[in-house]
Amino acid sequence: MDTASPDPVPPERESALAPGVLDDLIGYHLRRASGVVAADFGRALAGTGVRQVPFAVAAMVAANPGTNQGAVGRALGIKRANMVALVNELTDAGVVERRPAMGNRRAFALSLSAAGRVMFEEWMSRILAHEDGLFSTFTPDERATLTALLRRLGG
Amino acid sequence: MDTASPDPVPPERESALAPGVLDDLIGYHLRRASGVVAADFGRALAGTGVRQVPFAVAAMVAANPGTNQGAVGRALGIKRANMVALVNELTDAGVVERRPAMGNRRAFALSLSAAGRVMFEEWMSRILAHEDGLFSTFTPDERATLTALLRRLGG
DNA sequence: TATTGTTATACTCTATAACTATA
């Protein structure tokens, strides 16, 4: 190994870097696109305090009233341990209600409160507007194609 | 507000929950798919200690020798402050080298070391195998379509 | 034994603010 002082390198041409092998990796584009959408989601929902993951939990509860944390976590790919804080946050916000589950004294039956249903609809309309803006250059066919391809990855 | 003990709820039918409105949100499928790919990436690269983000940094340096941290960060959407630990990690691992940049005493010119190029090629072949496995049910056309659609989101 | 919810804990990635040394 050479420990001598390294030679200086001429300044780069700048402008924009070559993407290199990353451009061929679907995982890279997936990660970037997911980040772009998440950032825009944050801007669109600013003020509500809603984030992507808690919204997904609320949406699963809305679509499956009476379900429990474990089932929601399995459906969304969220670990049981991490569901605790998420459901706590939603119950503290008055969105989700916990009730004792019949026939299983370990579990809680989850459902949206009346106020939660109102908030959820408001969030949903803002989220649809956010997606409409973000995908305004996509044709309905392109949106459907993208969704179908992504769904095949196990979402 | 009713503070009385809530009524029990009958147990759910289980099996699999209804996706509800989430199924129509591209952002949701993007997030799930990105997570699935990231998890598989982790399994495929287990033992190397390589992760998606540091790999992307190494790939940008490989494709743009002599560039600096700021340029790589801008290209990848990573904040300057967060680039520091990433480049430190790669230099500590002997993958990336910092040399003084000619004409700008603030910046470092980044490049892969000889050993780094060897490691990078090994990682890349494992990553290509991981993507080939994960997208084995996708036709080349479907992969190209997915990549093209994702690229349009700003990645 | 397995499941439901829980606590504790750690790691990764991302974000902002403020500082330095250069330009």
Next chain:
DNA sequence: TATAGTTATAGAGTATAACAATA
């Protein structure tokens, strides 16, 4: 003033291990 790198810090998401109560 602006830029390149840095430090400090915080928030969000995810991961594992272990426990109590229940099945």
